[in-house]
Amino acid sequence: MQTDAEHPASPLRASRARALSGRCRPPGDKSVSHRSLILGTLAVGETAIEGLLEGEDVLRTAEACRALGARIDRLGPGSWSVRGPGLGSLLEPRETLDFGNAGTGSRLMMGVVAGHPITARFDGDASLRKRPMRRILDPLTQQGARVLEEAEGGRCPILLRGAAEPLPVEYKTPVASAQIKSAVLLCGLNSPGRTVVIESEASRDHTEKMLAHFGARIASEPFGPHGRKITLEGRPELRPAPVRVPADPSSAAFPLVAALIVPGSEIVIEGVMINPLRNGLLTTLQEMGARISFENRRAEGGEEVADIRVAASTLAGVDVPAERAPSMIDEYPILAVAAAFAGGETRMRGLSELRVKESDRLEAIAAGLRANAVECEISGDDLIVRGGTGRVSGGGVVETHLDHRIAMSFLVMGLAAEQDVTVDDDRMIATSFPDFRALMEVLGARFA
Ligand SMILES: O=C(O)C1=C[C@@H](OP(=O)(O)O)[C@@H](O)[C@H](O)C1
Numbered sequence: 071m072q073t074d075a076e077h078p079a080s081p082l083r084a085s086r087a088r089a090l091s092g093r094c095r096p097p098g099d100k101s102v103s104h105r106s107l108i109l110g111t112l113a114v115g116e117t118a119i120e121g122l123l124e125g126e127d128v129l130r131t132a133e134a135c136r137a138l139g140a141r142i143d144r145l146g147p148g149s150w151s152v153r154g155p156g157l158g159s160l161l162e163p164r165e166t167l168d169f170g171n172a173g174t175g176s177r178l179m180m181g182v183v184a185g186h187p188i189t190a191r192f193d194g195d196a197s198l199r200k201r202p203m204r205r206i207l208d209p210l211t212q213q214g215a216r217v218l219e220e221a222e223g224g225r226c227p228i229l230l231r232g233a234a235e236p237l238p239v240e241y242k243t244p245v246a247s248a249q250i251k252s253a254v255l256l257c258g259l260n261s262p263g264r265t266v267v268i269e270s271e272a273s274r275d276h277t278e279k280m281l282a283h284f285g286a287r288i289a290s291e292p293f294g295p296h297g298r299k300i301t302l303e304g305r306p307e308l309r310p311a312p313v314r315v316p317a318d319p320s321s322a323a324f325p326l327v328a329a330l331i332v333p334g335s336e337i338v339i340e341g342v343m344i345n346p347l348r349n350g351l352l353t354t355l356q357e358m359g360a361r362i363s364f365e366n367r368r369a370e371g372g373e374e375v376a377d378i379r380v381a382a383s384t385l386a387g388v389d390v391p392a393e394r395a396p397s398m399i400d401e402y403p404i405l406a407v408a409a410a411f412a413g414g415e416t417r418m419r420g421l422s423e424l425r426v427k428e429s430d431r432l433e434a435i436a437a438g439l440r441a442n443a444v445e446c447e448i449s450g451d452d453l454i455v456r457g458g459t460g461r462v463s464g465g466g467v468v469e470t471h472l473d474h475r476i477a478m479s480f481l482v483m484g485l486a487a488e489q490d491v492t493v494d495d496d497r498m499i500a501t502s503f504p505d506f507r508a509l510m511e512v513l514g515a516r517f518a
């Protein structure tokens with residue numbers, strides 16, 4: 071995927087679909103995929119990964135792991151092998167680590183580099199260059215890393231010098247963010263002491279789970295009403311451990327909402343991870359009246375997964391509490407689309423973090439809704455969507471601002487709106503869901 075002037079934007083239009091039907095399996099979870107490559111690099115020996123997301127963001131992480139000395143081979147679709155040089159033995163990369171559009175890959179890898187006596191330059195596309203990195207660099211400098219160069223406001227490109235011996239720290243994250251927590255823990259892995267991260271609202275726990283899976287000594291305990299305290303003992307012997315990546319709930323959200331809003335639909339989405347720290351969208355949609363049921367619940371790769379059956383539903387607006395945001399942080403664009411088709415008003419509270427994603431998602435969602443004649447309002451950090459009649463006119467062209475979730479969300483809107491919905495650029499979809507179009511078309515979606 072190229073986002074430079076030589077490769078112009080590629081608009082895509084979605085048209086009203088007949089009832090969606092059938093079964094699908096979304097790609098592997100993006101968060102788990104990044105971490106499996108990184109931990110495979112930090113273990114000595116071979117880590118086998120099944121179901122890896124082969125999206126651009128994850129492929130950039132694989133490239134960065136190679137630049138740090140890992141041998142990484144693709145054995146077949148989703149099937150990858152990683153042979154790490156191991157914790158403490160990473161090489162200094164010769165070239166810039168280019169993370170493209172990926173916040174997670176770049177930030178987690180800053181943590182890895184910060185814990186080793188190597189220097190690396192981090193960069194990415196126009197979207198990544200706008201994203202705040204101070205939130206990562208602040209704790210990493212407390213741990214002993216040095217920022218040698220940075221663009222204005224603590225942004226990429228960033229030249230980072232890691233610490234030979236990261237200092238043990240106790241760090242309280244200023245916002246609920248698994249990326250901040252993970253960067254601190256990954257740096258602390260190579261510390262001779264103990265690293266403690268406290269978060270007042272729990273964020274996704276994939277790093278903690280996977281560190282334990284690879285043999286690290288890590289404990290997580292409740293902290294206050296919604297938070298966690300995570301304690302990691304430094305310098306563990308990380309053992310390669312096979313990883314099976316479950317289907318990504320954040321990608322499953324698109325066919326799921328599509329089936330809810332296209333009349334007469336009924337589909338099954340297979341093998342979806344239902345980690346409680348990722349299931350805020352399902353909770354919210356059920357409160358709105360969505361007909362969702364869970365079949366064949368089972369454990370897969372250390373996570374609970376289920377096949378999710380979804381049927382077209384009459385939705386009603388709800389009030390989504392701010393404390394739910396960490397468990398559905400990437401799902402607000404598609405929730406806003408569901409809310410547009412719901413009767414009454416949906417208020418989503420506490421969305422300040424949406425302003426620092428691949429785009430300013432709060433503004434991008436509101437602009438996309440207005441372009442399709444959906445009434446909405448941003449009030450402080452809240453988004454209010456006034457669905458009203460349960461019908462959406464559509465007919466708009468949505469600016470995606472290099473943001474995959476904005477693109478997919480408004481394409482889903484177009485499947486149920488009265489007139490076509492066009493997104494100005496679909497290239498970024500490949501960062502997290504390369505087969506989005508094909509998967510949706512098998513279910514009955516229409517794009518052109
Ligand atoms: O750790 C992760 O894998 C992620 C954490 C979230 O970001 P924040 O940590 O910034 O909330 C999320 O938005 C991102 O898509 C993936």
Ligand SMILES: C=C(OP(=O)(O)O)C(=O)O
Binds near residue numbers: 172173174475502
């Ligand atoms: C915010 C996202 O990703 P990242 O931070 O990794 O760019 C996302 O996938 O919605």
